[in-house]
Amino acid sequence: MISVKKDKLYPLLKYPGGKEKELKYILPNIPVKAVNYYEPFIGGGAVYFSLDSEHYFINDKSSELINLYKIISEQNDIFLEKINGIEHNWSIISSIVENHTKKLLEIYYNYKNRNIDNQQLKDVISEFVYGNADEFNGLLRHNFNIAIDNFVIELKKSFKNKIIRMYKLETEKGNLSQKDVILNLEGAFKNAFYMHFRYLYNNIEELNIDEPFATAIYFFIREYCYSSMFRYNKLGKFNVPYGGISYNKKSLSKKIDYFTSKDLVQQLNNTTIVNDDFEVFLNNYRPMEDDFIFLDPPYDTEFSTYANNEFTQRDQERLANYLINECEANFMLIIKNTEYILSLYPDGVETFNGKRLCINKFDKKYVVSFQDRNDKEAEHLLITNYHIKY
Secondary structure (H helix, E strand, O other): OOEEOOOOOOOOOOOOOOOOOOHHHHHHHOOOOOOEEEEOOOOOOOOHHHEEOOEEEEEOOOHHHHHHHHHHHHOOHHHHHHHHHHHHHHHHHHHHHHHOHHHHHHHHHHHHOOOOOHHHHHHHHHHHHHHOHHHHHHOOOOOOOOOHHHHHHHHHHHHHHHHHHHHHHHHHHOOOOHHHHHHHHHHHHHHHHHHHHHHHHHOOOOOOOOHHHHHHHHHHHHHHEHHHOOOEOOOOOEOOOEOOHHHOOOOOHHHHHHHOOHHHHHHHHOEEEEOOOHHHHHHHOOOOOOOEEEEOOOOOOOOOEEOOEEOOHHHHHHHHHHHHHOOOOEEEEEEEOOHHHHHHOOOOOEOHHHOEOEEEEEOOOOEEEOOOOOOOOOOEEEEEOOOOOO
16 A cells, blocks of 8 residues: 655655655645555656555656666666766865865966956966866766866866956955855866766767766756756757856765665665656556556646657647546646646546546645635645545
8 A cells, every 4th residue: 555654765866846845735645545656757756755655657758867767776886886986076176176275366366456367367277277187187087088178178168257257246246255266266166077067968979978877977967957957958958057156065975875775776676667758658557446646747837848858738638638538546636727727627527437536726835725716826736536635
């Protein structure tokens, strides 16, 4: 039987639209008599990791995300080596900054005091980077020495741009403390490291990067990109910047340790992990009457493109048709409240096997009955084919 864990596990990574904050609405309303757990849009998996089940079936259209679940389930040695190496090198950047604090301050204040111009600044930065090549090259050990010229370019560019921006900021808003200057320069070095791995991510096929390393890169940039956004340009290249100096001291060590924890691996090994269209997944691993499906699909208004995969209104219609006309199991759907979504899920309509659609709405404060349509603060719908106690 499905039940809430006494000691719940945690998502593998930060994920847009994660449901950690909504667990207080979701978990008390899981059907008490259900055997297997299904989630066609797994994402970060906050609900999945909070429940015990006889067996789990999870799916997502994002092949990179599913590769992460599979590789951790398999305890892939190459992935673990790479992600540990990235974490180690991330901490080394702080050590490099600490070792060269005096010189870094000298470079900045020479520029601030106009002792050197922009061209001279560029030359001084190049001299600093090449003069400490052994330390910077060391960041790309652990078999990371791919496209190293790109890393040098990113390092010099980020260093120079940060100095120019700090000078402009101080001119407009007053002096920064030496501590803040160093913190910003550390951010410049870490931005260069992040941007280099973003470059690798955007050129995985061209650079012949294998799947375990590619998955480690994916995990790293997901954790350090700005606000966990995952956005692509018209050419299909990921283009979200580094999260900024507040991420400088962030560490992945606890999460990497978690990846090898017994309880996590045991749950993943008890899970059928699929990378497919949701309808294909549900047809191939058909949930039965005594199973439970939790659904958190891309929202109608916020995600026309989801992890570089489109999820259109036609897809929303396919999902609604399956849930209302084909689904044998109990299901719970969380989705943003829009007029279009409301048109797909008529409150009280009879569903497959004679069940009735029940619609409730909630915000971060409370769940209210769907009939209270004047509550403008309710932003999400909680749709089930069984009655809940909200």
